[in-house]
Amino acid sequence: MKGLKKINFLEGDVKNNLLTLFIPLLISFFLSMAFDINDSIWIGNILGKNALAAQTVSMPLILLYNSICMGVTGGIGILVSQAIGSKNNEKCAKIISTSFVMVLVLSLVITVICELGINTILFSVDTPASIYDDAKSFLQIHILSFVFMMIFSYFAAVMRSYGNSIFQLISIIICTLLNAVLDPIFIYFYGLNGVAAATVLAECILIIIVYVYYCKNKFINIKPSLFDSQILKSIISKAVPSMFQQSLPAISTTFVTTFTAGFGITAIAGLGTATKIETLLLYPSMAMNMAISAAAGQCFGGHDVKKAREYSKWGIILGGGLVSVFTLLVILFSKYLSFIFGADIQVSEIVSSYFIIISIGYVCNMITNSMLGAINGFGKPASAMYLMIFYYIIVRIPLAKLLSTTSLGLNGLWFAVLISHIAAAIASVLFYKQITKAKIREEASLKQMI
Template identity: 45%
Template sequence: MPTKIDFIGGNTRRCLMAMALPMIAAMFLNMAYNLVDSLWIGNLLGETAYAALTNSTPIILILTSVAMGATNGVSILLSQAIGAKDKRKTESLIATSLIVAIAFSLLVTLVLELSLPFILKDLNTPTETYDMAYSYLAIYVLGYVAVYLYLYFTAVLRSFGNSMFQAVAMLVSTILNAILDPIFIHFIGFHGSAIATLFSQVVCLIFMVVYLKKKKLFSLHITWFDKADVLSLIQKAIPSVIQQSIPAVSTTFLTALVSTYSITAIAAYGITGKLETILFYPAMALNMVLTTIVGQCIGGQRTDRAKDYLKCALKYGCLLLLILSIIIVALSRQLSGFFVNSSDVAAIVGVYFSIVGIGYILNTVTNSFLGVLNGFGKPAKSMLLMIFYYIVVRMPLAYLFSFWGFGLNGIWTAVLISHICAAVASIIVATLQFGTQK
């Protein structure tokens, strides 16, 4: 399959936008997909059910992050092989990575189904929400193979310069989930939402496979499997998985910490997480897009082009996030009412965004530089930065501020401080990497 976009010879802004805009659209559709569950559950079943969904969310985030990280590791290697115009390497990487993806996703599904009760207890899941959270997750996990393979195929397409179809597939899945959710919740109850989600995920994967087969966008033969590629895939995938999973681990930790306050606090934190996706997803999209683009530039030995794309991403990404941050901070209390009709919940949500607000622009800076490091083939450096960002700074500070009596506002302040530290650290490390590459 020929690349859709000439990243090395084409106009920087146009090439970036051609990749980033469909990717951001896909992210927002994914956000809408997840919001559907939250809106229907919160409005039809109330605060306790929404709190149960919040208790389930960290595990879902970790599962999704693992899939995104592993498939992003595939994208790093594929992008560099495509940029170097190495057809044999490209073909063997696709065949090998697909087999590994199927085996790994099946293994994760089995392990999670067996260990869910222990995980929920370790997350301090309240007794009144435990049964609902367990039933939701037990059904959701059954669809993990579909989620994983969907993300795998989108990563492969992205490596070739095709990000448009991801948006189309997400649109179909989101519409389907929006239609099925209220129906299933009405007739089955809380876990009906999980059944609707599972069905939508399977349909999304089928839609993707049919598209790939019909268009014949790239060749795939199992005989091209090369066990020598497995080690390379693991070397790139593990840091990428850890990199993507650490935010979810942090969210899990903070959810457990917030759970010690009240059901109202849990519900409010769940809403902030949903609203934050509006502010996080553009940055995540830039991270993945820059991974692909910079990977091709490095494969083609054009470091100068990689720097041009970074500057362009920072310029337009920060402008977009400035606008979105102002809107969310200003309207956070009102938006909270769409999920749960509670003034106490809305008050907590409003304070959260008033404290953390500026951090989302900094997060865009961080993700842009992390995408560049991934494209350079240095996901381990991005991983270490994420460990610093969340494990060294955010989680200990959140615990300490809470322990010292600053309450929920202390936790929110720790989140802001971690954004500041992450932006500074990522700029320094990526700048040094550019110097080394020269």
Template identity: 40%
Template sequence: METKMDFVNESTGRCFWMMFLPVMAAMFLNMAYNVVDSLWIGNLLGERAYAALTSSTPVILILNSIAMGATNGVAILVSQAIGAKDRKKADGIIATSLIVAVAFALLVTILLELSLPMVLHVLNTPKETWQLAKEYLSIYLLGYIAVYLYCYLTAVLRSFGNAVFQMAAMLVCTMLNAILDPLFIRRMGFRGAAIATLLSQTICLAFMVIYMYRKKVIRLHIQEFRKGLIGEIIAKAVPSVIQQSIPAISTAFLTSLVSSMGLCAIAAYGITGKLEIILFYPAMAINMVLTNIIGQCAGAKRSDREKEYLIYALKMGGILLLLLSVGVVGFARPLSGLFLRSEDVAGIVAGYFLIVGAGYVLNTVTNCFLGALNGLGRPFKSMMLMVFYYILVRMPLAWILNHAGWGLDGIWTAVLISHIVASIAAFYAGYTEIRKEAEASAIID
């Protein structure tokens, strides 16, 4: 496949928006995909079923984060190879990583199917929702390989400057889920939602594979498999996996804290997670786009272009998230009513966004610098930053404030403080690396 865009030489604004808009559209379609499940389950099956879905969500988030992180690690290597105009290495990375991806996804599926009861116990899943959550996840896991390969194929395509196909594939998946969900839920109840998800994900992957095979979108030559590249792929993938998984682990920890406060609290926390997607996905899209764009610039040894893209992303991302934050915080209560008609739940949701709302612009700043670090080939540094402000700041602080008598407000305050700390730490680390690249380029010149 030929590179769709030349990030090194073409217009900064054009390249950024041509990548960002399709990726963000795909992520919002993914949001719609998840919201469809939530809306049907909440309105047709009630609070208990919705709480069970919330109890299942941390596991799903972690699994999706593993897929996104591992494939993002592959994207770093492919982007840098393309920027260096080393097509042979790019083909070798693609072939090798594909085989590794299939084997890894199958292994994760088998291990989790066998250990589901233990996982739900660790997450402090309430007795009222335990069986429902177990049934849902046991079915969802059967489609994990489809989720993983979707993330893999779209990550490789982004490395070549093709982000539109990711949007098209997600559109197909979302439409299928919207059609299948009510049919299966009415016939089979809560299990039907999981079966509809499984079918839509599998059909979406089949659509992608058929399209890419017929159009010869990328060259997948198994004979290009290089055993020596496995170590290099793992070295980039593991930090990226941990980096992507840490927020999900944090969510699982906070879910366990909230679970001790009753079904109303956990249902409300589930709704905040759905609404937060509106505010998190644009920042995540910028992170993913900068990984690919700055990866190509780094491969071409163009530190000047790396800085241009980073500054542009900070400006545009900050403006966008400011507007979105105002909308969600201002309309949190009526938005909550779309999922569950409960004044108590709506009050908790509104309180959450009133406290945390100021942190979403800062989260965008954090993701801009994390994307830059990833593109520069420093996923380990990004990972350590995530460990610092999620594991060492957010989780302990949430536990302390909750047990100090602050209750839910204490947990929400810990989330806000972690956003503040994260933006400061990411700015310092990212700025330092960009400056080092610029100094190295000056010495070479």
């Protein structure tokens, strides 16, 4: 791999290594947030509440696909990290080449399925008739960006496996700037559909830039001749549970959006505004998950579980402190932040209640993601998936439905989210302790045999 800085997570200071990967990842996520916020600001202030609601009901599918991208490519990243840690360059090259072919085919298949299933998708989230046509046309265009999203996510995941997140940061900067320039122009001519068209064009240009850079620098080696069916099976065994794992929050969001729709368009707009602001609190946890996954993968490949535990510990300490500060700021200023998106008083009240109720849940989410990052890095994405099924599906969805029918009303949905975050943190810590103790015993037994 040429021309890009790499990190050996088995050596050096744990805090410095973790921050070196985490900080560019976090900035990348915040730039992605700026990308989405830029869309919502234009929609809310120029096109109004109905357009914002139309975008909101479209978001579950977009979030689900984003999650699939991160899950599939994250599963690939686990195998690449472990191959790097074990210094098996031949296997690493086969994983990269085989996985690229898989990602390309998968992205095309999903894009076709989503385009054909738009009506079913919008009916499933109980889309109000008054915004149905707008939501449908918006999605029809936005779905065209799915192939580009998957390919970029693939390259970013491979780079992270080598300990490099600068590639992702620079790429996101380019895409965000392109979108910021294109949004007002396309909205002027095409309204809400212009937002989707600007996204497609920005991501298309980004992939062209990535391809040109790849051809010039060959920072990774992709050769179709290295495609290996056995490696493909291994990739699928990691990518599928990782995909479902990352998709579960989006699936949960779909149900919460559906329950929210029962309270009217104002409630939908409130949820849409809150979830935009909420990315400020969720993205640090996602970035930490990715950073720890790459670090733990290398440590696991190099047979050093104790080092991996250090990365998890510092992930909780550093990430928990950061999220605590962000949460306090969001609670204090959520009403004012909501006005940026063109929210009225009723919508801003919903947003304020949302963050006051969930509050400590965001710190719990950082703990959960630090644990899941290590579990994924250890090559156990299926275990992480089962944990997420527990608190996103078994805990959150039934509880949201139940509490929303009580006197709590809409706030009952937010309490369900809070409780699920707490349950997630407890369950992930308990499982993480069990799996790390078992891995340490295995390593001790291997050393004795040698």
